Amino acid sequence: MMEEVAASLPSVRLVVGSPDRMRDLGRALAKLLRAGDLVMLTGELGAGKTTLTRGLGEGLGVRGAVTSPTFVIARVHPSLGDGPPLVHVDAYRLSGGLDEMEDLDLDVSLPESVIVVEWGEGRLEELTDDRLQIVIHRAVGDTTDEVRHVTLTGLGDRWAGTDLSALSA
Ligand SMILES: Nc1ncnc2c1ncn2[C@@H]1O[C@H](COP(=O)(O)OP(=O)(O)O)[C@@H](O)[C@H]1O
Ligand SMILES: [Mg+2]
Secondary structure (H helix, E strand, C coil), X not given: CHHHHHHCCCEEEEEECXXXXXXXXHHHXXXXXXXXXXXXXXXXXXXXXXXXXXXXXXXXXXXXXXXXXXXXXXXXXXXXXXXXXXXXXXXXXXXXXXXXXHHCCCCCCHXXXXXXXXXXXXXXXXXXXXXXXXXXXXXXXXXXXXXXXXXEEEECCCCCCCCHHHHHC
Protein backbone atom coordinates (compact mmCIF):
# COMPACT_ATOMS: atom_id res chain seq x y z
CA MET A 1 0.00 0.00 0.00
CA MET A 2 2.78 2.42 0.88
CA GLU A 3 4.39 1.90 -2.52
CA GLU A 4 1.13 2.57 -4.30
CA VAL A 5 0.77 5.92 -2.60
CA ALA A 6 4.38 6.87 -3.30
CA ALA A 7 4.06 5.93 -6.95
CA SER A 8 0.82 7.76 -7.66
CA LEU A 9 1.07 10.99 -9.61
CA PRO A 10 -0.35 14.23 -8.24
CA SER A 11 -3.63 14.63 -10.02
CA VAL A 12 -6.93 16.40 -9.63
CA ARG A 13 -10.18 16.23 -11.58
CA LEU A 14 -12.39 19.28 -11.66
CA VAL A 15 -15.76 20.23 -13.04
CA VAL A 16 -15.62 23.78 -14.45
CA GLY A 17 -19.05 25.28 -15.04
CA SER A 18 -18.40 28.44 -17.03
CA PRO A 19 -15.74 30.42 -18.95
CA ASP A 20 -15.31 32.69 -15.93
CA ARG A 21 -14.62 29.70 -13.69
CA MET A 22 -12.08 28.46 -16.26
CA ARG A 23 -10.30 31.80 -16.02
CA ASP A 24 -10.37 31.52 -12.23
CA LEU A 25 -8.73 28.12 -12.52
CA GLY A 26 -5.99 29.66 -14.67
CA ARG A 27 -5.42 32.39 -12.09
CA ALA A 28 -5.21 29.82 -9.29
CA LEU A 29 -2.87 27.65 -11.33
CA ALA A 30 -0.51 30.59 -11.91
CA LYS A 31 0.29 30.58 -8.19
CA LEU A 32 1.73 27.06 -8.52
CA LEU A 33 3.92 27.85 -11.52
CA ARG A 34 7.49 29.07 -11.72
CA ALA A 35 10.13 29.72 -14.34
CA GLY A 36 10.98 26.67 -16.42
CA ASP A 37 7.57 25.05 -16.04
CA LEU A 38 5.80 23.47 -18.98
CA VAL A 39 2.02 23.17 -19.09
CA MET A 40 0.49 21.06 -21.84
CA LEU A 41 -3.19 21.63 -22.56
CA THR A 42 -5.05 19.00 -24.52
CA GLY A 43 -8.61 19.24 -25.77
CA GLU A 44 -10.72 19.70 -28.83
CA LEU A 45 -11.29 23.06 -30.49
CA GLY A 46 -13.50 25.13 -28.19
CA ALA A 47 -12.68 23.05 -25.12
CA GLY A 48 -11.41 26.11 -23.27
CA LYS A 49 -7.63 25.86 -23.56
CA THR A 50 -7.16 29.51 -24.52
CA THR A 51 -9.67 30.63 -21.86
CA LEU A 52 -7.62 28.81 -19.21
CA THR A 53 -4.39 30.30 -20.55
CA ARG A 54 -5.96 33.79 -20.40
CA GLY A 55 -6.53 33.35 -16.66
CA LEU A 56 -3.02 32.03 -16.31
CA GLY A 57 -1.62 35.13 -17.97
CA GLU A 58 -3.66 37.31 -15.63
CA GLY A 59 -2.44 35.35 -12.63
CA LEU A 60 1.18 35.59 -13.74
CA GLY A 61 0.76 39.33 -14.33
CA VAL A 62 2.02 39.42 -17.90
CA ARG A 63 1.58 42.04 -20.58
CA GLY A 64 -0.96 41.66 -23.36
CA ALA A 65 -4.17 39.70 -23.56
CA VAL A 66 -3.86 36.00 -24.31
CA THR A 67 -5.72 35.25 -27.53
CA SER A 68 -5.95 32.49 -30.09
CA PRO A 69 -3.26 33.39 -32.55
CA THR A 70 -4.37 33.03 -36.15
CA PHE A 71 -1.06 33.26 -37.93
CA VAL A 72 1.58 33.01 -35.24
CA ILE A 73 1.87 29.79 -33.30
CA ALA A 74 3.75 31.24 -30.36
CA ARG A 75 3.57 34.53 -28.53
CA VAL A 76 5.71 35.85 -25.69
CA HIS A 77 3.99 37.84 -22.93
CA PRO A 78 6.62 39.59 -20.80
CA SER A 79 6.01 39.98 -17.08
CA LEU A 80 4.74 43.35 -15.87
CA GLY A 81 6.62 42.69 -12.63
CA ASP A 82 9.65 40.56 -11.91
CA GLY A 83 8.03 37.21 -12.62
CA PRO A 84 8.67 34.89 -15.56
CA PRO A 85 7.32 35.68 -19.04
CA LEU A 86 4.53 33.52 -20.43
CA VAL A 87 5.28 31.76 -23.71
CA HIS A 88 1.96 30.76 -25.23
CA VAL A 89 2.24 28.16 -27.98
CA ASP A 90 -0.88 27.29 -29.96
CA ALA A 91 0.14 24.00 -31.51
CA TYR A 92 -3.42 22.91 -32.16
CA ARG A 93 -2.87 23.20 -35.89
CA LEU A 94 0.77 22.19 -35.92
CA SER A 95 1.12 19.18 -38.12
CA GLY A 96 4.82 18.59 -37.84
CA GLY A 97 4.93 18.17 -34.09
CA LEU A 98 6.84 20.15 -31.53
CA ASP A 99 10.07 19.84 -33.51
CA GLU A 100 8.76 22.86 -35.37
CA MET A 101 9.13 24.83 -32.16
CA GLU A 102 12.89 24.79 -32.53
CA ASP A 103 12.47 26.90 -35.65
CA LEU A 104 10.47 29.56 -33.85
CA ASP A 105 13.51 31.53 -32.73
CA LEU A 106 11.71 33.04 -29.77
CA ASP A 107 13.53 35.97 -28.25
CA VAL A 108 13.27 34.53 -24.77
CA SER A 109 15.00 31.95 -22.61
CA LEU A 110 12.66 28.97 -22.27
CA PRO A 111 14.14 27.78 -18.92
CA GLU A 112 13.33 31.24 -17.54
CA SER A 113 9.77 31.21 -18.84
CA VAL A 114 6.47 29.54 -18.13
CA ILE A 115 5.54 27.70 -21.33
CA VAL A 116 1.95 26.80 -22.13
CA VAL A 117 1.27 24.62 -25.14
CA GLU A 118 -2.24 24.18 -26.54
CA TRP A 119 -2.42 20.86 -28.22
CA GLY A 120 -5.06 18.94 -30.11
CA GLU A 121 -6.82 16.03 -28.54
CA GLY A 122 -4.80 12.89 -28.15
CA ARG A 123 -1.51 14.54 -29.03
CA LEU A 124 0.62 14.18 -25.98
CA GLU A 125 4.20 14.68 -26.98
CA GLU A 126 7.00 14.32 -24.56
CA LEU A 127 8.76 17.62 -24.81
CA THR A 128 10.13 17.02 -21.33
CA ASP A 129 9.57 14.57 -18.47
CA ASP A 130 8.58 17.40 -16.15
CA ARG A 131 5.25 18.81 -17.17
CA LEU A 132 1.78 19.61 -15.98
CA GLN A 133 -0.63 17.78 -18.21
CA ILE A 134 -4.12 19.26 -18.46
CA VAL A 135 -6.86 17.50 -20.37
CA ILE A 136 -10.15 19.34 -20.97
CA HIS A 137 -13.26 17.50 -22.08
CA ARG A 138 -16.58 18.93 -23.04
CA ALA A 139 -19.17 17.14 -20.99
CA VAL A 140 -21.22 14.69 -22.98
CA GLY A 141 -24.79 14.45 -21.81
CA ASP A 142 -24.48 17.20 -19.23
CA THR A 143 -27.32 19.64 -18.85
CA THR A 144 -25.56 22.74 -20.13
CA ASP A 145 -23.08 23.47 -22.88
CA GLU A 146 -20.73 25.19 -20.49
CA VAL A 147 -19.62 22.26 -18.35
CA ARG A 148 -16.03 21.16 -18.82
CA HIS A 149 -14.19 18.32 -17.14
CA VAL A 150 -10.59 19.19 -16.42
CA THR A 151 -7.95 16.70 -15.32
CA LEU A 152 -4.59 18.02 -14.17
CA THR A 153 -1.68 15.63 -13.67
CA GLY A 154 1.83 16.53 -12.60
CA LEU A 155 4.55 14.48 -14.28
CA GLY A 156 8.20 14.19 -13.35
CA ASP A 157 10.29 15.24 -10.34
CA ARG A 158 9.13 18.84 -10.63
CA TRP A 159 5.59 17.89 -9.65
CA ALA A 160 6.24 14.93 -7.35
CA GLY A 161 4.65 15.60 -3.99
CA THR A 162 2.80 18.72 -5.17
CA ASP A 163 -0.67 19.12 -3.73
CA LEU A 164 -2.94 20.02 -6.63
CA SER A 165 -6.06 19.77 -4.52
CA ALA A 166 -5.79 23.49 -3.69
CA LEU A 167 -7.09 24.03 -7.22
CA SER A 168 -10.45 22.48 -6.43
CA ALA A 169 -11.30 25.28 -3.99
N1 LIG B 1 -16.61 26.02 -18.84
C1 LIG B 1 -16.05 26.63 -19.89
N2 LIG B 1 -14.72 26.82 -19.91
C2 LIG B 1 -14.12 27.41 -20.97
N3 LIG B 1 -14.76 27.86 -22.05
C3 LIG B 1 -16.09 27.70 -22.10
C4 LIG B 1 -16.78 27.08 -21.02
N4 LIG B 1 -18.10 27.06 -21.34
C5 LIG B 1 -18.21 27.64 -22.53
N5 LIG B 1 -17.03 28.03 -23.00
C6 LIG B 1 -16.80 28.68 -24.31
O1 LIG B 1 -16.07 27.78 -25.12
C7 LIG B 1 -15.13 28.49 -25.91
C8 LIG B 1 -13.71 28.05 -25.57
O2 LIG B 1 -12.84 28.64 -26.46
P1 LIG B 1 -11.27 28.57 -26.32
O3 LIG B 1 -10.87 28.85 -24.91
O4 LIG B 1 -10.70 29.42 -27.39
O5 LIG B 1 -11.02 27.01 -26.62
P2 LIG B 1 -9.74 26.28 -27.24
O6 LIG B 1 -8.55 27.15 -27.01
O7 LIG B 1 -9.67 24.98 -26.48
O8 LIG B 1 -10.04 26.05 -28.69
C9 LIG B 1 -15.35 29.97 -25.63
O9 LIG B 1 -16.24 30.48 -26.57
C10 LIG B 1 -15.98 29.96 -24.22
O10 LIG B 1 -16.80 31.07 -23.99
MG1 LIG C 1 -7.09 27.81 -28.30
